[in-house]
């Protein structure tokens with residue numbers, strides 16, 4: 099019963115995590131049953147009692163009715179636009195269709211765009227908000243673990259082009275973020291673990307206490323325990339908010355937002371090699387990439403072997419993808435290296451890697467010899 103009471107307390111009083119940036123400040127509100135109370139939670143920050151909700155078909159079936167009801171109850175006028183689920187909706191075509199419908203509605207400068215969905219909906223809706231009428235107010239209601247801990251904090255929005263992912267975008271900070279653990283109850287387990295990889299990443303970059311917390315409570319996060327999920331989201335958002343506050347527009351090169359790419363150079367290469375076709379989720383690539391970043395750091399002699407073992411044990415205990423050789427697809431080290439060299443984070447033709455001196459001690463380096471990267475890939479199960 100104490101758990102029930104705690105859960106009720108949690109649902110009544112959500113946690114407010116302030117994010118303060120140079121020109122704006124907003125709260126990430128974290129708790130349960132937030133979507134069904136969204137109207138009341140958002141009313142104080144909306145400049146006009148009028149919103150455009152953007153969501154995808156999956157989320158519309160599962161969570162839209164509660165959001166719409168709460169808007170109705172609080173007298174907020176809304177219009178809902180629904181896109182197909184999946185990365186292909188972060189496209190020029192979808193962007194054009196939605197902007198066209200929004201303009202046809204006769205929106206005003208104060209009409210707020212509300213993103214209800216995962217990172218795809220958040221990035222697309224955010225970019226629409228950033229660009230329509232040179233900028234509309236924006237609210238994020240992230241419904242995947244990944245979007246709650248990662249994409250909804252930081253203000254990056256955008257769509258994909260044929261030349262690569264996220265190449266067209268804008269920084270556009272939300273008025274508010276509602277991270278509702280109740281939304282996660284319908285999330286497929288595989289999506290949940292993929293999002294969890296980004297939480298582990300935060301700990302490994304610069305928050306050893308968060309990584310220790312993950313070692314203790316990661317299993318309950320992945321078992322859909324709402325209290326653990328709320329706490330994990332709180333810690334990961336707090337971490338990302340600190341990094342973003344220090345380097346709002348990713349200009350600090352070495353030690354700012356760039357650190358958030360720990361595990362991502364490897365992860366992106368794996369995703370790109372499979373053609374971003376969804377066989378490997380982003381967070382699954384990151385999970386393997388985190389271990390590879392530790393393995394590379396050990397090889398370079400900058401990180402204790404024991405930390406690599408601890409990271410590996412954590413990922414494997416939770417059944418997260420940890421090694422390339424355990425994936426049901428084969429990869430060639432040469433092909434993966436080609437993708438890494440094309441990574442958009444490349445500067446002056448040299449690859450920038452995020453390495454670690456240990457758990458919670460990430461740093462960037464541009465002096466990583468290609469042969470060592472190759473060795474790490476071969477040792478992890480790649481073909482030459």
Ligand code: NAD
Nearest residue numbers: 156183216217218219241242244245248249254281284285
């Ligand atoms: P997603 O938005 O595609 O969602 C994954 C799947 O889960 C989709 O099929 C979706 O319909 C479904 N879904 C969403 N919420 C659900 C729920 N509560 N219950 C059941 N199903 C649900 O993917 P994602 O992993 O959330 O986000 C990935 C995107 O985020 C990528 O496009 C990536 O580029 C972007 N991203 C952006 C940032 C940023 O800073 N802006 C950071 C990280 C990732």
Ligand code: MG
Nearest residue numbers: 248296380384
């Ligand atoms: Mg990521």
